[in-house]
Amino acid sequence: MNQLPAALQTGDTVGIIAPASPPDELKLAKGIAFLESLGLKVKKGKYLDSRYGYLAGRDHERVEDLHGMFQDPEVKAVICACGGYGTGRLAEAIDYDLIRRNPKIFWGYSDITFLHTAIQQQTGLVTFHGPMLSSDVGLEEVHPYTKDTFLQLFTPKAFTYTHHLSPLHTFYPGTVSGDIIGGNLALIVTTLGTPFEIDTKGKLLFIEDIDEEPYKIDRMMQHLTSAGKLDDAAGFIIGDFHQCEPKKKDQSLTLEQLWETYIVPQKKPALGGFRIGHSSPNFAFPMGVQAALDAAGKKLHISPGVAAKEAIK
Template identity: 55%
Template sequence: MIKAERLNQGDTVGVIAPASPPDLKNLDKGISFLESLGLKVKLGAHVNKKHGYLAGNDQQRLEDFHHMFQDPEITAIFCAGGGYGTGRIVADIDYASIKENPKIFWGYSDITCLHTAIRQETGLVTFHGPMLCSDVGKEGFDAESEKMFHQLFEPEGMHYNENLSPLEVIGEGEASGEVVGGNLSLLVNAMGTPYEIDTKGKLLFLEDVGEEPYRLDSFFNQLKLAGKLEDAAGIILGDFSGTETEKTKETLSLSQVYEDYFSHLNKPVLAGFKIGHCLPHYSIPFGTDAVLSSHRKSLMIQPGVD
């Protein structure tokens, strides 16, 4: 496990768009937020590019990604937004360069592909948190979500309990391990590739948005059949918004789907964490040690920076 150095006021941070094109007006607001934290901001050369549904072609997005890790002035890298595209560049990333230049890396959703690959190829701790364009720059971005950026300046751990949101116990127990995971559909997309997630002895975090219960069922089933749920030490279920059924009136509830896949695992499984496509969005590091307890209804995560 490699932790990047904490941020200090006056540091220069980089902004890249490794997936879909960002809304530039919202991105400007997100940049202003970073500046309000006392940071200087350097944009990737291709952030404003468009190539269909991508923020520039694969080579342009890969160049920005590499440049930010190799630039000695940059101390942290923030993703403008998600959408789609990171899976197209993951095989061409220079992971040795990342290991030689460990930096804070922040994003979620489609960025899940990069989180998994970076951690498993280099050991670098990365951060699952709201993005500048699709979250920070939009109306309604809240103070609780803003506070989550402070963990980059001070190595403070996260103690998530029912003071933050109601938590549902689906599986009993207590387990420790590194927190890994991210967007459920992205993790399933990577199955059978060199960047398939390793869950053995880990606390597996899952979230998604806009997927109906039958779709989530199919994703959970894929993880089950691949042994990922059995291998995990515990399961952390984040926000699953937009699950309303449209295609059929005959459906199972999300709670029923949870019950089918997680209640018989003989390990801690808790649902209701406000982590994902939601507000507030509580940010967490991936790759640090944590403890998940059904008895205390809590998740305790070690700091993600030195």
């Protein structure tokens, strides 16, 4: 049984860190203002404004900010400012016992996938795949659904994603239940062969990505196939593959052809079209919780990702 973090309450403090690339300052400010509009207080990481090439500070600085937020009793949630690159560099330096002793909400996506996988598998803590402050909430136009998706942090409530939210496509029918895992496809693949290699056995594997041509997605799906990760999975949730178009369309396979090649032959429930990932709206969901996938019925029922504070005491 994975551990649920405590739900937020109005007036709680949330910590903001940048464990990957540096955030855009103006967009980050808008994202922070949004959190404050929800009645939350914001505490910035010590190195949130650091820069080291394409990284938001040196590795030890980003790890220190992560540790600091989990260790700080005042902070009730750790929210990532943006993705980019760099979280895989931190995984072996993280104190997972510290996180296990101080379970709290951890929120982000894209490059943050490596941390989701590492934290979940090392500690059992449920984490959240959700839109981030600089890269999503800080944009000029933000879909109301993207903002509303943060509200699940305040109340333990199950959520059912249906075709009413976006057109869903059944790749293979059937129903199955299991813990949701995964995230960004490129980051999932980078865990292979490491101490943090993703464990898909009996799980619902969620994938999404951005700016990857079909031939690159083909290579990554083949890698997962050869590693046995698709064989082990119980079902598949296909999220948004934003701007994953070929530069030479007449010389490329389509994404649909790739799913027909790698997903359909598994003969396991598989549903695509979810607006989860680098999309607008960008729906958030807890990872590591039980979910029920009905591919033919085109719906995904997801258990709550937080627990009432009194239930944790």
